[in-house]
Amino acid sequence: MELTNWAGNVRFRANRIADPASTEDVREILRRPGRVRALGSGHSFSLIADTEATLVSTAGLASAPVIDADARTVTVGAGARYGHLAQALEAEGWALANLASLPHISIGGAIATGTHGSGDGVGTLSSAVAALELVTATGDVLTLARGDEHFDAAVVSLGALGIVTQITLDIEPSFEVRQRLYENLPLETALSHFDALMGAAYSVSLFLRWTDPDVVDQVWTKSRVEEPPTIPGDPAPATEPLHMLAGVSPDACTPQLGEPGRWLDRLPHFRMSHTPSSGAELQSEHLVPRRHAVAAIRAVRELADDIAPLIQVTEIRSMRADSLWLSPAYETDTVGLHFTWLPDQPAVEAVVAKIEAALQPFAARPHWGKLATMSAAGRAAVWPRLADFAALTREFDPGARMRNPYLGFLDEL
Numbered sequence: 001m002e003l004t005n006w007a008g009n010v011r012f013r014a015n016r017i018a019d020p021a022s023t024e025d026v027r028e029i030l031r032r033p034g035r036v037r038a039l040g041s042g043h044s045f046s047l048i049a050d051t052e053a054t055l056v057s058t059a060g061l062a063s064a065p066v067i068d069a070d071a072r073t074v075t076v077g078a079g080a081r082y083g084h085l086a087q088a089l090e091a092e093g094w095a096l097a098n099l100a101s102l103p104h105i106s107i108g109g110a111i112a113t114g115t116h117g118s119g120d121g122v123g124t125l126s127s128a129v130a131a132l133e134l135v136t137a138t139g140d141v142l143t144l145a146r147g148d149e150h151f152d153a154a155v156v157s158l159g160a161l162g163i164v165t166q167i168t169l170d171i172e173p174s175f176e177v178r179q180r181l182y183e184n185l186p187l188e189t190a191l192s193h194f195d196a197l198m199g200a201a202y203s204v205s206l207f208l209r210w211t212d213p214d215v216v217d218q219v220w221t222k223s224r225v226e227e228p229p230t231i232p233g234d235p236a237p238a239t240e241p242l243h244m245l246a247g248v249s250p251d252a253c254t255p256q257l258g259e260p261g262r263w264l265d266r267l268p269h270f271r272m273s274h275t276p277s278s279g280a281e282l283q284s285e286h287l288v289p290r291r292h293a294v295a296a297i298r299a300v301r302e303l304a305d306d307i308a309p310l311i312q313v314t315e316i317r318s319m320r321a322d323s324l325w326l327s328p329a330y331e332t333d334t335v336g337l338h339f340t341w342l343p344d345q346p347a348v349e350a351v352v353a354k355i356e357a358a359l360q361p362f363a364a365r366p367h368w369g370k371l372a373t374m375s376a377a378g379r380a381a382v383w384p385r386l387a388d389f390a391a392l393t394r395e396f397d398p399g400a401r402m403r404n405p406y407l408g409f410l411d412e413l
């Protein structure tokens, strides 16, 4: 049977699927010659995971979580999904600082692409990595912890250094979250009070549907405190549960209306038991330094006539700077401008190229797991350590076994 990614826009070309259950199994796979790529839960829209040879499913690398209460960490197999880890942590009274919009993704795949949620004070999911076990393309097993040489290169790795088998994440005591939504905030109000708006709660997302390009249709807030947030412009609080997509039932969404509940049931937008988002979609995202966010959103607003016919929804989120070389938030507080598109890839890619050009003055970084058109030079201009990363791939993977066409830009650096 043909293997595709979650969205169905990538048909993997692999002639062999390997299903390791342990680090030793991964070493055994890597002892054989030929090209290899890891595949997590397949939620990326880009060709990043593709290979013509062996695709290594990490689904079996899902060893039970081991909590170290003194170190405030949990160690888990890289193929585990956030939703399952979250349940195990909550059962022991622990939590993760943040989650992405969906809990279905594998931890290894998420951290390899710099996946993020939202929150001015919270880093990307990758920034919660305290240590990882990596089987390099040559079969060496390395354990790298925060502060070790190569650690900052090896977390957001694009799967180009080897296969990550175990991941240790920071944890904190379990906490409650209240999710409140607000409707119809004028874009101009949002932009003129951008810092107050994005800082109004622990996690804030702005959703724009582009039917009126001068309106933020929904503001989603996730608070760790009792009081409702103060939203600039005082938009109307939602009085019933909402989906961010027009005309879609909110059943797939996590509980709203300010009802307090467990962190794992409120930090993602979507419930683990439901299909996230619309299911028939493509996604792109470009992330800009926080200081450029307002100008970048205005630049994208100018493309409303191109965007509107193809868009399902845009989401704007914030995240704290980190030190991971290929992170979207490398050394700068960052704002992500995300687009959920209708599934018409050629048309979407043409608009994505226009967005990329409009955002070029703002040093925008494309999300590694979503659609983008950026050249090697463009990527090197926004990730100052990209050439160093390319050099490290040559050290960890001298035979270029983990390369695929998507990663061709690494050979141009």
Ligand SMILES: Cc1cc2nc3c(=O)[nH]c(=O)nc-3n(C[C@H](O)[C@H](O)[C@H](O)COP(=O)(O)OP(=O)(O)OC[C@H]3O[C@@H](n4cnc5c(N)ncnc54)[C@H](O)[C@@H]3O)c2cc1C
Pocket: 006, 007, 037, 038, 039, 040, 041, 042, 043, 044, 045, 048, 049, 058, 078, 079, 100, 101, 102, 105, 106, 107, 108, 109, 110, 111, 112, 113, 114, 115, 116, 117, 157, 158, 159, 160, 162, 163, 164, 165, 276, 277, 367, 369, 370
């Ligand atoms: C509906 C939907 C909602 C999304 N929401 C968000 C969001 O809120 N925020 C966000 O930032 N992104 C979001 N994404 C994008 C998603 O988080 C990323 O594409 C992420 O990489 C998906 O993880 P995965 O396990 O599916 O990775 P895959 O797509 O399977 O793989 C991605 C890359 O990671 C590598 N990889 C996977 N596992 C390993 C491993 N163990 N060792 C080494 N390399 C590995 C693969 O080789 C590949 O290069 C969303 C995607 C979808 C479909």
